[in-house]
Amino acid sequence: MRYAPLGRLGQERLAASKVLVCGCGALGSVLANTLARAGVGHLRIVDRDFLELNNLQRQVLYDEHDVASGLPKAVAARNKLQAINSEIEVEAVVADVDHTNLAELLDGVDMMLDGTDNFETRYLLNDASIRFNIPWVYGGCIGAEGQTMTIVPGETPCLRCLMPESPPPGTTPTCDTAGILGPIINVIASIEACEALKILSGHRDAINRTLMVFELWDSRLRQVKLDSLQGVDCATCQQRQFPWLDGQRGSHTAILCGRNAVQLSFPGRQELSLENLAEKLQSVGNVTRNPFLLRLAVDEFLITVFPDGRAIIGGTEDIMEAKTVYAKYIGN
Amino acid sequence: MTVSIYIASTLRTYVRESRAELTSSAATVQEALDQLKREHASLYRSVCDETGAVRRHVHLFVNDDFIHDRAGLETQLAPGDVLAIMPAVSGG
Numbered sequence: 416m417r418y419a420p421l422g423r424l425g426q427e428r429l430a431a432s433k434v435l436v437c438g439c440g441a442l443g444s445v446l447a448n449t450l451a452r453a454g455v456g457h458l459r460i461v462d463r464d465f466l467e468l469n470n471l472q473r474q475v476l477y478d479e480h481d482v483a484s485g486l487p488k489a490v491a492a493r494n495k496l497q498a499i500n501s502e503i504e505v506e507a508v509v510a511d512v513d514h515t516n517l518a519e520l521l522d523g524v525d526m527m528l529d530g531t532d533n534f535e536t537r538y539l540l541n542d543a544s545i546r547f548n549i550p551w552v553y554g555g556c557i558g559a560e561g562q563t564m565t566i567v568p569g570e571t572p573c574l575r576c577l578m579p580e581s582p583p584p585g586t587t588p589t590c591d592t593a594g595i596l597g598p599i600i601n602v603i604a605s606i607e608a609c610e611a612l613k614i615l616s617g618h619r620d621a622i623n624r625t626l627m628v629f630e631l632w633d634s635r636l637r638q639v640k641l642d643s644l645q646g647v648d649c650a651t652c653q654q655r656q657f658p659w660l661d662g663q664r665g666s667h668t669a670i671l672c673g674r675n676a677v678q679l680s681f682p683g684r685q686e687l688s689l690e691n692l693a694e695k696l697q698s699v700g701n702v703t704r705n706p707f708l709l710r711l712a713v714d715e716f717l718i719t720v721f722p723d724g725r726a727i728i729g730g731t732e733d734i735m736e737a738k739t740v741y742a743k744y745i746g747n
Numbered sequence: 748m749t750v751s752i753y754i755a756s757t758l759r760t761y762v763r764e765s766r767a768e769l770t771s772s773a774a775t776v777q778e779a780l781d782q783l784k785r786e787h788a789s790l791y792r793s794v795c796d797e798t799g800a801v802r803r804h805v806h807l808f809v810n811d812d813f814i815h816d817r818a819g820l821e822t823q824l825a826p827g828d829v830l831a832i833m834p835a836v837s838g839g
Binding site: 531556557558560561639 | 755757789793802811833836839
């Protein structure tokens with residue numbers, strides 16, 4: 416409140432705000448923690464995952480007791496956040512965000528923050544942002560590298576202006592194949608949270624209007640101007656097509672009865688190269704490949720990937736777990 | 748008369764000795780990509796598709812500008828310029 420640009424009025428606006436924190440892993444932990452302490456009045460935390468011990472390296476809201484408790488992340492996060500600030504309202508939603516539930520999750524929400532670990536959900540958030548005129552902040556990290564961009568419908572380019580198509584599955588590293596250096600999470604999530612404080616307190620004029628790209632290990636920051644993206648004929652923010660929100664794009668899942676397996680498929684995706692994927696996954700587990708499919712055996716799972724990106728996750732009948740395994744090792 | 752090609756850390760596994768920067772005498776962005784194709788084939792495959800088009804999730808910057816802000820692949824490179832190759836990052 417004493418920070419002059421925020422002031423009493425800004426603080427009151429924060430207290431009256433409602434934010435959807437989408438994903439509460441590494442980025443989401445820092446986002447939720449920062450906003451709770453800043454006094455944002457209502458946080459809705461949504462996450463599909465459960466805690467594992469190796470999450471603690473970067474997911475700062477949680478501790479060993481939370482892992483031992485077996486609680487879903489959203490619930491463990493809510494418990495911690497309410498202990499941090501009992502004056503705010505924190506809702507925990509244990510769910511996989513998809514086109515069937517996002518509109519409901521956005522009920523009354525002033526803005527969304529990106530704590531996700533995959534592009535599929537980010538395109539869904541971007542569709543909803545433009546469709547319902549709700550600002551959001553994109554943030555992504557891998558290794559020591561992170562990127563963030565603030566999206567205000569009608570004022571800034573959107574995620575799809577920046578990146579018209581998501582990377583074909585398996586072509587980009589994931590936290591589980593390339594690792595992630597803890598501090599880059601704090602850098603990116605702190606910028607995302609600060610952008611939220613600006614927007615929620617009524618200071619849209621102060622938002623970051625660049626793509627910020629950090630390479631923390633090399634101590635490099637690039638602030639790339641987005642001017643050239645303004646006014647491109649973007650399918651989302653200019654043509655107002657919302658294929659992820661309409662359910663035409665995104666994963667289509669099915670539990671394979673009696674096989675202890677879940678199939679994930681992604682209509683409309685580009686072909687992926689099994690050869691490149693095999694190269695990427697060599698260090699992760701046992702990889703075998705023929706021209707038609709690639710198999711990765713890792714932990715208790717047998718993951719079978721086809722060139723169209725379709726995958727069968729053996730070792731589970733839980734769709735959320737299968738999606739988590741896919742995001743971990745194949746990436747999307 | 749050299750420029751630098753800065754490789755995002757996630758792509759360095761495709762570069763010998765995982766180098767962060769390569770030097771080049773390329774006069775344009777396209778010439779720099781042609782050099783990658785000759786000298787660092789697996790890195791090139793991560794940046795460009797089979798038709799030679801830059802993959803749509805890979806950003807190319809010259810210094811702090813998108814190449815679209817300049818002349819795209821025909822953007823001229825001056826001595827001391829840095830061409831950065833940065834794919835989108837999905838973790839979090």
